[in-house]
Amino acid sequence: MNMFLNLISAALYVMLFQNLIFNAGYGLSEAVRMSAKPRQLVPMAIFITYFSTIVSAICTLLDEIEFIHRQGEFFHSLIFAGVLLGVYIITMIGVLIYGKVTPRTIRRIGIAAFNTLVLAIPFVNYRSGFTVFESIGSGIGAGIAYIVAVLLINGGLKRLDMNKSIPRCFKGTPAMFIYTALLSLAFTGISGTSVFI
Amino acid sequence: MSDKKSVFKRIRNSALIKNPLLFEAVGLCPVVAIATSVQASIFLAVITAIEMLLCEVLASLLLKNVRRYWRVALYVVFGIIVIFPITYITNRFFPALSMNIGVYLPLMAVNSLIALHCERVAVKNNVKDSFVDALSASFSYGIVAIIVGFLREILANGTIWGHSLNIPIKFPALLMPFGGLLVLGFLAAALKGFLNKKYPESNPDKVFDQSEIRRSLRGTLKELMNDEFNPYGEENDAEAVFVRTKKERKKKAEAQIKEKTVKIKKKKPHKKQAENVSETEIVSVQTETTVEDRTYLDDFSDMLSELEEYKSRNNGENNTDGGDGE
Amino acid sequence: MTNSTTPQKSQEFLQTRQIMKDYIIMLSVPVIAAVFNYGLTAAFLILLSVITCVVCKKVGEKIIKTDFPSRDYSSVVIGISVALLLPATAPWWMIIFTTAFAYFVCVMPFGSSDNSPFIPSVAALCFASLCWGEHLFNYSQTGDSLAKMLLQGNSIGENIASVIEILSGNTPSAMGTGCILALLGTLAYLTIRRAKDSIPTYTFILAVSIMALLFPRISSGRFISLIMELSSGMIFFGAIFFMSYPSIMPKRTISRILWGFVSGLICMLIRYVSPLEESAPFGILIACAISDFFDKLPLTKKEKQAITEEEKETEVVEIPTITVVPEEILSEIPDVEESDDSTETDETVEETSEEITTEAESLEAVISEENTITETDAPFITGGESDE
Numbered sequence: 001m002n003m004f005l006n007l008i009s010a011a012l013y014v015m016l017f018q019n020l021i022f023n024a025g026y027g028l029s030e031a032v033r034m035s036a037k038p039r040q041l042v043p044m045a046i047f048i049t050y051f052s053t054i055v056s057a058i059c060t061l062l063d064e065i066e067f068i069h070r071q072g073e074f075f076h077s078l079i080f081a082g083v084l085l086g087v088y089i090i091t092m093i094g095v096l097i098y099g100k101v102t103p104r105t106i107r108r109i110g111i112a113a114f115n116t117l118v119l120a121i122p123f124v125n126y127r128s129g130f131t132v133f134e135s136i137g138s139g140i141g142a143g144i145a146y147i148v149a150v151l152l153i154n155g156g157l158k159r160l161d162m163n164k165s166i167p168r169c170f171k172g173t174p175a176m177f178i179y180t181a182l183l184s185l186a187f188t189g190i191s192g193t194s195v196f197i
Numbered sequence: 198m199s200d201k202k203s204v205f206k207r208i209r210n211s212a213l214i215k216n217p218l219l220f221e222a223v224g225l226c227p228v229v230a231i232a233t234s235v236q237a238s239i240f241l242a243v244i245t246a247i248e249m250l251l252c253e254v255l256a257s258l259l260l261k262n263v264r265r266y267w268r269v270a271l272y273v274v275f276g277i278i279v280i281f282p283i284t285y286i287t288n289r290f291f292p293a294l295s296m297n298i299g300v301y302l303p304l305m306a307v308n309s310l311i312a313l314h315c316e317r318v319a320v321k322n323n324v325k326d327s328f329v330d331a332l333s334a335s336f337s338y339g340i341v342a343i344i345v346g347f348l349r350e351i352l353a354n355g356t357i358w359g360h361s362l363n364i365p366i367k368f369p370a371l372l373m374p375f376g377g378l379l380v381l382g383f384l385a386a387a388l389k390g391f392l393n394k395k396y397p398e399s400n401p402d403k404v405f406d407q408s409e410i411r412r413s414l415r416g417t418l419k420e421l422m423n424d425e426f427n428p429y430g431e432e433n434d435a436e437a438v439f440v441r442t443k444k445e446r447k448k449k450a451e452a453q454i455k456e457k458t459v460k461i462k463k464k465k466p467h468k469k470q471a472e473n474v475s476e477t478e479i480v481s482v483q484t485e486t487t488v489e490d491r492t493y494l495d496d497f498s499d500m501l502s503e504l505e506e507y508k509s510r511n512n513g514e515n516n517t518d519g520g521d522g523e
Numbered sequence: 524m525t526n527s528t529t530p531q532k533s534q535e536f537l538q539t540r541q542i543m544k545d546y547i548i549m550l551s552v553p554v555i556a557a558v559f560n561y562g563l564t565a566a567f568l569i570l571l572s573v574i575t576c577v578v579c580k581k582v583g584e585k586i587i588k589t590d591f592p593s594r595d596y597s598s599v600v601i602g603i604s605v606a607l608l609l610p611a612t613a614p615w616w617m618i619i620f621t622t623a624f625a626y627f628v629c630v631m632p633f634g635s636s637d638n639s640p641f642i643p644s645v646a647a648l649c650f651a652s653l654c655w656g657e658h659l660f661n662y663s664q665t666g667d668s669l670a671k672m673l674l675q676g677n678s679i680g681e682n683i684a685s686v687i688e689i690l691s692g693n694t695p696s697a698m699g700t701g702c703i704l705a706l707l708g709t710l711a712y713l714t715i716r717r718a719k720d721s722i723p724t725y726t727f728i729l730a731v732s733i734m735a736l737l738f739p740r741i742s743s744g745r746f747i748s749l750i751m752e753l754s755s756g757m758i759f760f761g762a763i764f765f766m767s768y769p770s771i772m773p774k775r776t777i778s779r780i781l782w783g784f785v786s787g788l789i790c791m792l793i794r795y796v797s798p799l800e801e802s803a804p805f806g807i808l809i810a811c812a813i814s815d816f817f818d819k820l821p822l823t824k825k826e827k828q829a830i831t832e833e834e835k836e837t838e839v840v841e842i843p844t845i846t847v848v849p850e851e852i853l854s855e856i857p858d859v860e861e862s863d864d865s866t867e868t869d870e871t872v873e874e875t876s877e878e879i880t881t882e883a884e885s886l887e888a889v890i891s892e893e894n895t896i897t898e899t900d901a902p903f904i905t906g907g908e909s910d911e
Contacts, residue, residue: 016796017796022374022375023373023374024230024374025225025226025229025230025374025377026226026304027226028225028226028229028374029222029223029224029225029226029309030309032222032225033222033223033428036405036406036407036409036410037406037409037412037426038409038410038412038413038414039409039412039413039414039416039421039424040421040424040426041414042414042418042421043418043421043422043424074281074284074285074288077281077284077300077303078277078281080303081273081277081281081303081306084273084307085270085273085274088270089270092266092267092270096266102422102423103265104422104423104424104425104426105422106265106266107265107426107428108426109266110265110266110269110312111269111309111312111428113269114269114270114272114273114307114309114312115307115309116226116304116307116308116309118307119303119304119306119307120300120304123300123303123304127300151816152812152813154410154414155812155813155815155816156640156812157407157410158410158411158815159640159815160633160640161407161410161411163633163634163638164634165633165634165635165637165638166632166633166634166638167587167588167631167632167634168389168390168393168587169386169387169389169390169393169587170386170389170587170631170632170633171389171402172220172385172389172401172402172405172407173219173220173222173382173385173401173405174382174383174385174386174389174632175382175632175633176222176382176405177222177378177379177381177382177385178378178379178382178383178628178632179640180378181375181376181378181379181382181628182375182628182629182640182641182646182808183808183812184373184374184375184378185370185375185646185649185650185653185805185808186649186805186808186809186812187805187809188370188373188375188649188653188805189649189652189653189793189797189799189802189804189805189806189808190793190796190797190802190805191797192797192798192799365616366616366620367654368620368654369653369654370650370653370654373653379628382632386632
């Protein structure tokens with residue numbers, strides 16, 4: 001029960017209290033670009049959650065090894081990048097053996113695996129001293145934070161699209177950036193001025 | 198001289214019309230988080246330039262014959278080769294800068310800007326073109342990052358390169374990611390206003406495709422997985438399929454042209470054709486026409502001609518008097 | 524700047540103007556209370572804020588070259604509400620920059636305050652609280668504000684005198700958010716004048732009250748917790764002025780009820796976790812962002828009935844029209860030429876003949892219904908079949 005509560009609290013932490021996308025900027029490009037293609041949200045969110053959870057858990061398990069635990073952050077960052085590459089390679093081998101996967105899905109897997117949001121999760125876990133279950137929770141929380149971010153930005157883009165009064169120089173990405181900035185401002189109030197990374 | 202001009206033109210286009218930060222919204226994380234001072238922005242711009250140049254040149258040289266799903270992993274390997282030594286040196290010799298940048302420096306190994314340009318340009322072109330593309334993209338990315346850093350440092354800290362300007366009023370909130378996005382928004386608006394005046398035919402809105410915004414995200418998982426996904430600007434899955442040799446690439450290009458020609462011919466059966474025009478000329482003319490070229494009169498005249506034909510056929514069958522009213 | 528307007532735009536403009544006039548009347552009550560409590564300083568700061576907003580609007584309109592007249596009093600409303608959310612000790616530059624942020628960031632990029640997806644005054648307050656927190660929460664009265672007391676878990680005590688002091692605005696607070704009695708009068712005006720728009724206000728207050736009663740942050744009783752939570756910060760002010768903003772709230776009644784309630788819950792949850800003294804404005808910003816989702820809720824039975832009745836009333840019987848093409852245009856139509864590829868011609872002929880038969884059938888159906896067109900008038904139609 002305790003482990004389950006730890007998992008939930010870690011997920012809520014990265015989702016709300018220190019929202020990775022709006023408070024720290026991780027995965028902002030992916031969130032903004034996918035918000036313009038809402039039909040890609042579910043597949044991308046599944047893959048991002050998969051990669052962030054697995055990478056997060058493996059990195060925390062590796063950190064339990066005394067030799068790795070004693071090393072500095074630079075060595076840890078090498079480990080995290082290596083684990084991400086390894087998980088991707090194993091996933092692709094599995095996908096290719098399965099065979100019934102379209103090129104579109106393979107493209108999605110590539111983009112979902114290699115982005116700042118997925119690689120940032122092990123750093124968040126390392127700096128916060130999360131246990132394995134908390135790491136799994138933060139991985140799941142990252143996926144949910146991604147979904148929330150994409151839905152909110154997509155809602156804004158739809159509103160901006162319907163708005164015929166937007167000045168010509170603000171149409172498109174300028175108004176979108178300002179909208180996302182105000183969303184980020186709203187989430188900053190939850191955490192206050194400090195961001196832990 | 199014309200080579201130099203075209204290189205300059207490409208850099209100008211990349212910086213103004215297809216700016217990766219301001220109009221494509223790629224590589225936002227480092228700029229929004231790290232570019233809070235001129236020093237950090239210049240550092241970010243230099244690292245991005247080194248990474249882009251190396252990755253695009255290597256991709257153009259070595260990765261053309263590698264399948265896409267391994268290529269994306271190799272981009273990360275190249276990124277690690279560039280970024281991690283720089284991270285080590287920064288940690289060792291510039292600890293203050295390293296503290297400022299924090300975890301964002303190693304994250305630059307997975308910068309989406311690199312993968313996008315390598316897939317779009319490097320693996321489809323020669324080394325020279327890839328080098329020019331890398332130069333133009335990193336220049337446009339770097340210049341925006343430096344402007345953002347400059348503005349944020351002045352407005353939030355009242356300093357430039359750490360030297361105080363004695364500005365009485367500061368806006369510390371601009372150091373947060375929200376501030377970075379805000380500055381990017383206004384910069385994009387300013388650039389767009391400039392483009393509307395100076396280059397009115399340019400359309401930076403096309404760079405960030407918002408045509409699918411209104412599509413519903415509801416559907417079964419199978420439908421959503423089968424939905425079109427084209428992040429690298431390819432027309433269809435066939436184009437994205439790996440083509441190994443030059444011969445296969447040539448065959449594929451010819452098949453695509455043939456497909457387009459047949460489609461267009463089917464669409465316009467009554468289009469008037471010049472008598473002495475060769476087939477290739479017809480193909481080239483027809484492939485250039487688009488749906489917007491047809492006017493209401495064209496559609497109406499097609500409809501009327503079809504009715505005439507039907508009438509004449511039926512007149513022939515039934516031998517009736519009525520019809521023309523003449 | 525041209526003045527071309529469509530009739531629809533003019534109607535929207537008049538509607539906005541009417542709503543803004545209502546807001547100015549409502550805001551006059553806390554303005555009077557602020558001047559009464561804080562003297563001429565309050566009047567000066569409010570005036571400065573209004574002038575700043577009007578000047579920013581003029582400058583902004585010149586920059587973006589708008590072609591729609593903008594005397595809809597929205598800048599006056601933004602100016603007054605920004606000033607009322609700041610303390611009487613706020614420096615003049617803070618008023619200017621906060622108001623400028625409200626206009627240049629939240630109004631100008633979206634065209635007008637009507638089209639802004641966020642409430643300008645709230646966003647400006649959030650910005651000010653992150654930039655100049657030490658000035659924002661520095662009040663002229665001695666002692667801690669209610670928001671700070673709640674954050675620290677301190678209570679005002681259980682005596683009625685403290686409650687009366689709170690309600691009359693005798694506690695450290697922003698200029699317009701302290702006098703709860705004055706705000707109650709404003710709420711009454713809002714309810715009478717725009718009853719439907721006040722629905723989210725009431726559900727917002729209900730949600731805040733439920734959270735304050737169920738999860739009090741202080742230990743001296745739930746009633747005191749309720750009074751303190753509702754009177755602290757800008758929650759009550761925000762409920763009246765910002766939750767009733769027509770351009771932000773959902774369109775349907777059930778959506779408004781739910782949106783108001785959920786917004787209240789969000790504001791209170793943020794209050795419980797945020798380290799900032801006043802964090803409710805951030806909750807209202809999030810509420811602005813999620814308002815559209817509430818309009819996508821499934822329709823209720825009543826709404827479905829109302830829609831079908833509306834459709835029946837406005838049902839239009841389509842009378843198909845047939846145009847007669849003059850001979851001059853007929854002569855301009857190019858002759859049909861056969862294409863070289865015979866298989867393609869066959870396919871296209873089959874397709875077009877199918878289309879023509881369906882068209883001819885539909886035209887015949889029209890003739891039999893209308894019976895107004897003679898053979899000489901419509902040569903094409905009678906050419907298909909004959910009755911002989």
